Amino acid sequence: MSIIRLALPNRGRGGSGLALAMPAVLLLLAFFVIPVAMLLLRSITEPEPGLQNYAALVGSPTYAKVFLNTFFVAGIVTLITVLIAFPVAWALTIMPRPWAAVIFAIIILSMWTNLLARTYAWMVLLQQTGLINRILISIGIIDQPLQLTNNLIGVTIGMVYIMLPFMILPLLGVIRKIDPSILQAAALCGATRWQALTRVLLPLATPGIASGGLMVFVMSLGYFVTPSLLGGTANMMLAELIAQQVQSLVNWGMGGAAAFILLVVTLGLYAVQLRFFEAREGTR
Amino acid sequence: MKMKALVVAAALTLAGGAAQAQQMVFTSWGGTTQDAQTKYWAKPLTEATGIAVVQDGPTDYGKIKAMVEANAVSWDVADVEFDWALQAGQKGLLEPLDFTVIDRAHLDPRFVSDYAVGSFYYSFVLGYNSAAFPGEKPATLADLFDTKKFPGKRTFYKWSAPGVIEAALLADGVKPEDLYPLDMERAFAKLDTIKKDIIWWEGGAKSQQLLASGEAPIGFFWNGRVAALQADGMNIGISWDQNITAADALVVPKGTKNKEAAMRFIAAATAAKAQADFAADTGYAPINTGSAALMKPDVRATLPDQQNALQVNADMAYWAAHRDEIGNRWYAWQAR
Numbered sequence: 001m002s003i004i005r006l007a008l009p010n011r012g013r014g015g016s017g018l019a020l021a022m023p024a025v026l027l028l029l030a031f032f033v034i035p036v037a038m039l040l041l042r043s044i045t046e047p048e049p050g051l052q053n054y055a056a057l058v059g060s061p062t063y064a065k066v067f068l069n070t071f072f073v074a075g076i077v078t079l080i081t082v083l084i085a086f087p088v089a090w091a092l093t094i095m096p097r098p099w100a101a102v103i104f105a106i107i108i109l110s111m112w113t114n115l116l117a118r119t120y121a122w123m124v125l126l127q128q129t130g131l132i133n134r135i136l137i138s139i140g141i142i143d144q145p146l147q148l149t150n151n152l153i154g155v156t157i158g159m160v161y162i163m164l165p166f167m168i169l170p171l172l173g174v175i176r177k178i179d180p181s182i183l184q185a186a187a188l189c190g191a192t193r194w195q196a197l198t199r200v201l202l203p204l205a206t207p208g209i210a211s212g213g214l215m216v217f218v219m220s221l222g223y224f225v226t227p228s229l230l231g232g233t234a235n236m237m238l239a240e241l242i243a244q245q246v247q248s249l250v251n252w253g254m255g256g257a258a259a260f261i262l263l264v265v266t267l268g269l270y271a272v273q274l275r276f277f278e279a280r281e282g283t284r
Numbered sequence: 285m286k287m288k289a290l291v292v293a294a295a296l297t298l299a300g301g302a303a304q305a306q307q308m309v310f311t312s313w314g315g316t317t318q319d320a321q322t323k324y325w326a327k328p329l330t331e332a333t334g335i336a337v338v339q340d341g342p343t344d345y346g347k348i349k350a351m352v353e354a355n356a357v358s359w360d361v362a363d364v365e366f367d368w369a370l371q372a373g374q375k376g377l378l379e380p381l382d383f384t385v386i387d388r389a390h391l392d393p394r395f396v397s398d399y400a401v402g403s404f405y406y407s408f409v410l411g412y413n414s415a416a417f418p419g420e421k422p423a424t425l426a427d428l429f430d431t432k433k434f435p436g437k438r439t440f441y442k443w444s445a446p447g448v449i450e451a452a453l454l455a456d457g458v459k460p461e462d463l464y465p466l467d468m469e470r471a472f473a474k475l476d477t478i479k480k481d482i483i484w485w486e487g488g489a490k491s492q493q494l495l496a497s498g499e500a501p502i503g504f505f506w507n508g509r510v511a512a513l514q515a516d517g518m519n520i521g522i523s524w525d526q527n528i529t530a531a532d533a534l535v536v537p538k539g540t541k542n543k544e545a546a547m548r549f550i551a552a553a554t555a556a557k558a559q560a561d562f563a564a565d566t567g568y569a570p571i572n573t574g575s576a577a578l579m580k581p582d583v584r585a586t587l588p589d590q591q592n593a594l595q596v597n598a599d600m601a602y603w604a605a606h607r608d609e610i611g612n613r614w615y616a617w618q619a620r
Contacts, residue, residue: 062616127499128437150483233442233484233618241615246346248443249611 036263039256046253053257063241063258070238073152073227074220077159081216082209084160085167089175089208090201092168111165119229122158123149126230154230155237159220166219167212174208214273218266238262306333308545311340312363315488316512317566321363321403324561325553332552335545345372348537352377357539360546361553363403365445366395369533370604373399379536385547391554392571394597400533401554402571404562407527407588407595408447411510414519416501423523425455428504429478439494439503442484442618444611446530446598448475451504454526460596468610472617484618495520507588511567524591530598531571563587 043053057063088107092100110118125131126148133145148154178201186196202209224239231237238258245255310326312318318341326337343362351357364372372378378399388396395402412422412434422434428451431438440448449466452474458467475482483500485491488509494500495510496518507527513520534553536546552558556574563570564579569589576584584590603610 060616062619066619127497129497129499228486234620236619241619244611244615247344249608249615250345250349251608252346252349 036260039252040260042252043254043256043260046251046256053253054261056254057257057261066236066238066241067261069235070221073155073159073235073237074217076152076156077163077220078213078217080156080160081163081167082213085164085171085212086205086209088164089168089171092172093175093178094180107165107168115162115225118162119158119226122154122161123229126154126157149230150232152231152235155227155235158226158230159223162226163216163220166215170212170215171205171208174205178204210273210276214269218269221266222262306542306545307336307338308360308542308549309338309340309358310361310363310549311343311359313343313488314341317488317508317568318363320562320565321553324565325549325558328558329549329552333548335548337549348372349377352538355539357537357541359537360540360542361549362535362537363532364400364535366400366402366531366533367446367598367600367603367607369400369535370397370600371607372535373397374604377538379538379540379543379546381536381550382543382547385544386551386554390556390572390574392573395531395533395571400535401550403532403534403553404559404566404568405529405531405571405588406568407507407524407529407591408441408451408504409507409510409527409588410523410525411495411503411505411513412521412523413495413498413501414521416498417521421521421523422502424525425451427523428502429455429474431478431481434502436502437481437483437494437500438478439483439485439491439500439505441491441504442486444607444614446600446603447528448504449610449614450528450596450598451526454528454596460526463596464599464602466602466606466610468613472613475617506568508567511586524588524594526596527588527591527594528596528598529588531600 044051046053088103092103095103123130127133128145128147128149130148132148133142136142137145148157182200182204183196186200187193191199222239223237224243227235227237228240228243239262242255242258242262245251245258310321312321318339322337322339326339329335330337340359343364345364345368348359348362348364351359369378380398381401386401388401391401392405395405410422410425410428414421416436417434420433422428427434428438440451449468449471450463452471453463453467454460456470456474458470483494485494485503488506491503491505492509492513495503495505496513507522510520510522514522534550536543536550540546554572556570556572557578559570559572560575560578562568563575564583567586569587570576570579576589588595
């Protein structure tokens with residue numbers, strides 16, 4: 001219900017809106033909805049009809065660990081991304097214009113650079129014989145190289161870096177609309193800086209944090225390249241499991257089941273966000 | 285020279301008329317290996333017959349299955365792992381090969397089946413960065429698993445395939461003749477002893493990067509990749525002790541519209557000279573029994589087929605029969 005309402009905001013002019021949306025709808029139908037339906041069908045028919053693929057996914061401790069890993073990594077990445085993106089977005093808002101424009105351009109440019117190239121760059125920087133370890137050793141902070149790749153640290157660094165723009169942009173949109181004099185008002189009323197942040201700025205920025213956070217979390221759930229290159233097998237994520245099943249084992253039933261579970265989780269989260277925002281819109 | 289070849293190819297194409305102006309697609313794993321396949325297999329075929337060979341890749345078993353099921357096969361010949369080829373043949377994903385076009389008599393019988401012939405064969409070998417081990421050098425598979433004697437990260441092939449499980453069992457003292465059926469639990473127990481020190485390589489380029497940089501100073505590699513590093517003048521050592529052979533295969537996905545061209549491509553690729561030239565360039569062994577005589581002795585000496593005495597052959601038929609089961613257990617163990 002809420003999805004329909006969001007998709008067709010101008011219900012009075014719904015007819016022409018629908019016609020305009022037709023090309024996109026048909027494209028999605030042909031190249032997304034139907035293939036996904038076929039994948040779902042495979043997940044309950046291969047190698048034989050039944051729910052054995054789902055039972056295997058849910059029942060095995062290995063796959064349970066992969067699911068847990070996936071949510072854990074996505075959660076950590078989202079949390080760290082928020083912590084870094086919030087000050088950046090705030091700084092961009094209060095900074096003098098020319099500087100803000102330069103930094104904004106750098107953030108956007110990083111999004112346009114090839115994902116694989118950026119991930120390989122991190123691999124070279126983070127490995128044991130890489131630049132970061134060599135610098136730390138040469139200035140005497142550590143004796144032994146730190147293990148920064150092929151584990152959770154590598155995945156987290158690489159993914160936070162890639163996700164940052166997706167958090168900064170929605171946050172910026174919301175924070176820019178906040179009237180800075182509101183903070184002065186808070187100070188005049190006797191709020192400390194901390195209180196001004198937690199009781200004024202953060203609540204007002206919550207819609208940005210929520211939509212950016214959800215986007216980052218959902219994108220992280222299905223991420224493949226970065227975990228596969230910077231992570232180890234011990235913290236395998238769901239997308240890698242799907243790739244293994246589809247490409248290496250040619251077991252599309254199992255791959256389809258895992259993909260479908262991921263899709264359901266994602267749609268569920270999306271529904272929660274819609275409801276949350278609808279509720280907020282209503283109170284205004 | 286190149287221009288002339290082009291002109292000749294064009295002339296042949298024109299002379300043959302539209303009916304013979306064939307085009308086919310070959311897919312392989314990229315990198316230096318596919319470059320060599322293009323140079324020594326595809327180009328001579330095009331020059332001799334006018335069949336244009338389009339290169340694609342990387343090979344993806346999921347895609348092959350999808351193409352065959354949808355009856356929309358766009359890869360006419362694929363370079364695949366031999367055990368997958370045997371399994372895919374049984375599952376009906378492949379065209380039977382036409383041995384009136386492909387000369388079976390001169391192919392190593394270890395690498396010929398109704399649906400697949402060898403593309404080249406290779407060995408998994410112990411490779412090490414000599415700078416990391418200034419004293420005693422690693423020599424046996426047991427050394428590969430001995431982190432006290434040879435400390436540091438070690439790198440192994442990530443995907444479920446013949447090689448690493450066999451190596452673990454041999455290192456644990458299993459005799460080569462007792463390897464099959466594979467004792468997976470014993471192999472995992474042995475691998476568990478070094479699991480925290482393993483960095484997995486998923487492709488040849490990464491394996492070279494790990495070894496050359498010293499990120500993983502020791503590991504288990506495709507012999508051709510180690511040979512390439514040595515040829516670049518790097519201080520890399522190799523031990524052939526209990527090198528484990530496996531092979532790639534050339535297959536034709538079922539339902540291709542260019543079956544005739546595909547068979548001719550395979551015939552050209554497995555010919556004695558094509559196999560000899562490819563082997564000399566890549567360090568992988570030829571599967572044509574007539575190739576050896578066409579190669580320089582010093583080049584031949586570096587190939588896996590000169591290491592027969594130290595060699596352990598991975599059992600492709602066993603792998604083909606148990607590929608799914610081994611794969612599921614392998615990935616489950618990795619994620620554990």
